[in-house]
Amino acid sequence: MSIKIRMRGKSKSGVAEVKALIKHPMESGHRMDKKTGKPHPAKFIETVEISVNGTKAVDAQWSGFVSANPYVSVKIKANSGDEVAISVVDNTGAKGSSTLKLK
Amino acid sequence: MKRRSFLKGTLATSATAVAVNAGLLIPTTVLAEWNTKAFGSKTTDDALSSVFGSNSATESSDIKLKAPAIAENGAVTPITVDATAISGVESIAILGSKNPMPLVCEYTFAPAALGFVSTRIKLGQTMNVVAIVKADGKLLKAEQEVKVTIGGCGG
Numbered sequence: 001m002s003i004k005i006r007m008r009g010k011s012k013s014g015v016a017e018v019k020a021l022i023k024h025p026m027e028s029g030h031r032m033d034k035k036t037g038k039p040h041p042a043k044f045i046e047t048v049e050i051s052v053n054g055t056k057a058v059d060a061q062w063s064g065f066v067s068a069n070p071y072v073s074v075k076i077k078a079n080s081g082d083e084v085a086i087s088v089v090d091n092t093g094a095k096g097s098s099t100l101k102l103k
Numbered sequence: 104m105k106r107r108s109f110l111k112g113t114l115a116t117s118a119t120a121v122a123v124n125a126g127l128l129i130p131t132t133v134l135a136e137w138n139t140k141a142f143g144s145k146t147t148d149d150a151l152s153s154v155f156g157s158n159s160a161t162e163s164s165d166i167k168l169k170a171p172a173i174a175e176n177g178a179v180t181p182i183t184v185d186a187t188a189i190s191g192v193e194s195i196a197i198l199g200s201k202n203p204m205p206l207v208c209e210y211t212f213a214p215a216a217l218g219f220v221s222t223r224i225k226l227g228q229t230m231n232v233v234a235i236v237k238a239d240g241k242l243l244k245a246e247q248e249v250k251v252t253i254g255g256c257g258g
Contacts (some may be wrong), residue, residue: 015217028225030203046137050216057215063142065199065207065225067179073221074210075187091137 003045003096009084011102016078018050020086021071022096028064045070045090052078054085078102142206147198147233150206151242154196160235160244165189168234168245177226177251184220184234184245191239192218201230226251 009018022045029042044064050057057076078084080102087097141153151158169183186192195218196209207224218236226232229250236243 017219026225052215055213055215057213059211059213060208061137061142062208063204063206065202065204067223067225071221071223073219075217075219077215077217 003088003090003094005086005088005096005098007084007086007098007100009100009102011078011080011082014077014079015075016082016084016102017073017075018084018086018100018102019071019073020050020098021069022088023069024088024090024096026064026066026068026070030064043090043092045088048072048086048088050074050076051085052076053082138209141209142204144204144206147200147205150198150204151196151235154206154209155194155235155237155242157242160242163189163236163243163245166234166236166243166245168232168247170232170247170249172248173250173252174226176253177228178253179223180226180232180249180251181223182221182232182234184218184236186218186236186238186243189218189236189238189243193237193240195220195237196235197222197224198233198235199224199226199230200233202227205233 004023006021009016024045025043027040027043029039031040033040042064045062048060058074082102083099085099089095141150144150144153148158165188167185174180182197184195192212194211197207198205199207210220231246231248234245
C-alpha cells in the first residue's frame, strides 16, 4: 500500500519553498484503544527524503510525534523547471513518493 | 462490589498495557538509518547526545522559532524553524521537552537546502518546544513555551 503525497512548490530567485502534505495516520504507539485497553500499534513515517534533480537535498527522520497527515515545508536552492522528488518510508515498510516540476 | 473489582481489573490491564507499550517503543525491526536510540531517549539531553554526540547547545537569537503561545489542540501544533540567517546549517532537530520521547524530528541538509523547516507536531501537555540547529559543527538552541489546552499524545 503506497502512501499518498501531495506536493506544491514554486521557485523565486533561485530558492524554492517546497510543501508536502502526506496522508498517514502517524500512530505513535502510545494511544490507548478505549475498547480493548491495549495501545494502537505504532505506525508512523520514519524517513523522509527530498531531492532536486536526483541529488539529495534534505533527509529527515521522524518519530510518532509528528502530527497525523504530516505537513512539511523546506526551502531548497532550485530553479523553475527543476524536478523535486519526495519519498517516505514508515516503520511497517510502507512507501510513498511523489515528484514535482517547479513553477 | 462487582463494579469495584471490574474497575480494579481494567486498571491492572491498562498498567500492563503501558509496560508492554514501553517495550514496544524500541522496535525490533528498524531500518538501519533510523536512529532508534535517539528516538527512544526519554530526556532531551539523552536524545541530543544520541543525535549530535553532545547536549550542550548555546542559545542563539539567529534561530527564528515560530510556535503558537497557546495551542488549542496539542495534536496539531504548527512549528517553524527558520535558521536561514545562520551559515553552514547541517541539521535541525525539533524536540518537545515533556513528551514521552522528546525527539520529534530531525532534518539533515545537503548544500542544496536552506536551514528552514516548517511542520506540525504533537504535544501531550504544556511544555517547551526546543529547536536545535547544528551549524559549522556547533549546536545552537532556541526554546519557546507552548501552552496546550488539549493533549495530543492520546491516553
